Each structure stands twice: as structure tokens, then as C-alpha cells.
Amino acid sequence: MKRRGFIKKAGLSGVLMGVSGGLAFPSPRDNNKADAFTMDFAPHFGMFRNHAPGGIIDELKFMADQGFRSFEDNGMLQRPVEIQEQIGKTLDELGMRMGVFVIDGGDNWKVSLATGKQEFLDNFLKTCRAAVDTAKRVNAKWMTVVPGYFERNLPLGIQTANVIEAMKRGAEIFEPHGLTMVMEPLSDNPDLFLRHADQTYMICQAVGSPSCKILYDIYHMQRNEGNLIATMEKTWEEIAYIQIGDNPGRKEPGTGEINYENVFNYIHQKGFKGILGMEHGNAQAGKEGELALIEAYRKVDVKV
Template sequence: MLKFAANLSMLFTEYDFLERFDQAAQAGFRGVEYLFPYDFDVEIIKTKLEENKLQQVLFNLPAGEWDAGDRGIAVDPNRIEEFQLGVAKAIEYAKVLGNTQVNCLAGIVPQGVTQQDAHTTFIINLRYAAQQLEAAGITLVIEAINTRDIPGFFLNTTQQAQSVIAEVGSNNVFVQYDIYHMQIMEGDLSPTIANNLSRIAHIQLADNPGRHEPGTGEINYDFLLPHIDELGYQGWIGCEYKPKAGTHQGLSWLNAFQQ
């Protein structure tokens, strides 16, 4: 049976962040993920998880100044020290929250940085993060993101992610496979998931176009989700979509699938 986690950066956004844990539990979720926990006291988040019997499934490494347009700093050769400090901060939060999986957003290639320098920096940073996280019992994942939503983002396809993982040379780096992003960038979803399943540690979903809940677009989730289940996928699936008409109103797809 597949396990679905509520992405609190996208779902229940009509509520304050800490209230979203309550709403996720009331909606039947048993796991949560979100972009970042770092603006909140880690003990307060831990209390919300415990009160609602929720599992902390995933969050991202610190990714720079998000409100200023940063979408990760792992490919910026001028911010390696900042990246390493971020790894330490993520470990600190993850240990308290019981989180065993952290995503590294590659980021947008900075102006004046070549693709080769960005690639080299990414490898250096991932090797560092993989080693530090493994020592803490935490899995590192990397996510390919479409260039329509985030122009200039460095990591864009499953094949590129697998190539990067091979070059890093660590057993502690896996793919976070986002169905929405990969539908835009490469399509061919079911065979791609099947062919890469051994290196996929986390999946996220949304439909396309619109990035709304399953059933609102072109992706055949009635086929795809049972297919993923039949493949034997054991990880979580994060529901990272923008509800078309409110989170609770748009959960019929999940209720139908879990019945």
C-alpha cells in the first residue's frame, strides 16, 4: 500500500504553518513534508508532530534566500561554506524531528558561472553532504525540476540526476522523483520510474497543467499510482500540488485510492 505525505508548503495554506499539521492529520495523512523548517523552533515542530501522530518525511537543505529568488545554492562555487553550514543545520533539525531524508536543491546557475563550474561545485557539495548525512543516519536525495517553472535550474532530468549520482560515488545519494516536473521535462513516466526504481527514495506528485491535484490534468494517475505500487515502491509519495479549490475539497482522489 502506498504512503502519502502532505506537503505543508502547498496544502492547507489557508492556515498558519503550525496549524497545517493539525489539518493534515484530520485529513487522514500520516506523514508530512515541506520546504524548510528553519524559521521555526524545532521543539515546537516536534510537538506538533507528536500531538498529531505524524511522521516527518522530508525537508530540504537550506537553499539560500528563498524570498530573494534563490532556489538552492549547491551549484554556486562562491557559497560552498554556506552550503556546508546548511548541511549541519539540516542534521540538527532532522535529528530532533526524526527525519531520515533530506533533499538538496541544486539551484539556478548564477550569472557568470559556467555549466562546468556549476557541475563541479554540485559534485563537491553532494559528496560532502552525502558523507555528513550518512554519518547521521540520513538519506540524501536530489530533485530534477522543470525549466518552465524555474528557468535556469541546473538539474532537469532523471538521466542527469543518475549521472550526477554515479559521479558522486556515494551509496547515500538517491533520486527524488517528482512526477509533475518529469512529465514536463521527459514524459514516459511509468517506464522511467520502473527503470530507475532502485535509486528512487522519494516521489512527489501533482497533475499537469496547473500543478493541481491528481485528476485535474493529463496524467493518468488511476494507472500510474497502482503501477508504482505494483513495482514494489516502499517510500513515501509527497502530495506537492496547488489545490484547485481548497485542500479538503480536493482530496477525493486520495480517499478513492485508499479505499
């Protein structure tokens, strides 16, 4: 499933389902909360809709009850202000952290910062400024950035320089607020400019800001280059956020070929204190599928 699919799906959850505490229906949660996961896994809206029929606030409470300590929402920037504020309040009450949301200015997905065109840069920076306000409402620290498509009319070096300049400008906006853009190399199609961890590492090194780092999505990197642990080791200095999805299929760990138990042990041994976003679908439908997903994460969680 492509990123926009996750955004649209999550957005519909907020629009079509009750979002206020007064409108929420009781969920069939157990009274006893589960133990917290060792690793800071972060689900997204829609993963547990069958166990939390009252809407997105009820779903956040269900996540907390199951031992999840964080949450991410690609489409947060597009949600109404009052919904952002309610989500932020609920996360604070539950003691949960906010993971990434996408700095999505619309056109920057297909037309690219790699072109160096002023109108694309202006739109990106405008969206960065809006992201600061959203981050404050939900106490977010990280925002996903995708530079866009490869520009076939320009040499690769020129495109890279254009992206570096855009990231420098974005970092100038985020640094005073202690916020971090995390650039994500993707595997959705071969037209994307940013596809590899070392390429992203190079850009982050050139920008030279704590507000410009790598989002290492294990699913995408398995598809694009594999050799996951060795690649993470080489680029670790710039990795600030990690996302999860097994391959093939982009579902929970244990449904594909990736040895997530080993990968999570490596990440834990590195002393990673950040969030691991569960950016994937459920392998099975309904309540049984949601319980199977939780069990899959229990199985691969680091044992301490």
C-alpha cells in the same frame, strides 16, 4: 507555483496563525477518523487551513484525522527552534512521519554549486550541518537539494563534476546520522542545472552514497520529459522520495493530464515504502476545495 512560493506560504502560516496547543481554536473536524490511505501521501501546511483555523498544529491533527500518515514542509529549516520542536512532538503523538524539508541556504537557488566556487560550497555545507539539527528535532530522514543555476561560462562536464563534489561533501555530513539528501530535477525555468532524471541518476551513481538520492517530482518530470513510468523504472535504484502535482496547473491528481491511478499502482507494485509529497496547490478555494482535494486522493489511492 515555484518552490519559493511554497516556502513563503508555509512560513507565513506558522507566523500569522497560532502554533501552540494553548492558542489553537477548535476545528470543525468529525469525531470519527477516516481510514488511512494505502499510499503514504504527505500534505503541507496551508492545504487545510479552512478546516483547521487554529494554526499549524491544528492542521497536523486534521491531516491525521483524514487518514494522512505523513507531512512535509519545505520551509522547516527556517522555522524557529521551538516551533520545530513542537511540530516534532505533535508528529510523534500522531504517529506521523516527517517528509522533506529544503536545504535552502538562500543564495544557492540562483547562484550555483555548478560553478565550483568555494563560497557557494561553504554556504551549502554550513546549511547541511544546520539541517542535521533540524532533522533531529522533527525526526526527518530526507532533505531536498537543488544545485542551482546552470553556469554558462563552464562546460557541462566541469559543472557536473562540481556538483558531484558538493554532493559528496554533503553526504559526508549526513551519512553518520542516517539522513538522505534527495536531489530534485526541476522545470521552473530553463536556467536550472538539474532538469532530468537520468542526469540526477548519473550524479547519484558517481557520489555512491546512501545519503544522496533522487527526489522524483512527477509534476516536474512530466513537464521536462514525460514517459513517467518508463523513466522511473530506469532510475528506480536511486529514487528515495516522490512528489506529486498534476500538469498543467500543479494541482491535485485528476485536474490535469497525468494518469495518477496508473502511476501510483506502478509505485506500489515496486514495493515503495517511502513518502509521496503533495507539493501542489488546491484546485478549488475554501473548505469545499479542501474536501475535493481529499476526495481526489481517495479516488487515485491504490485499492488493496
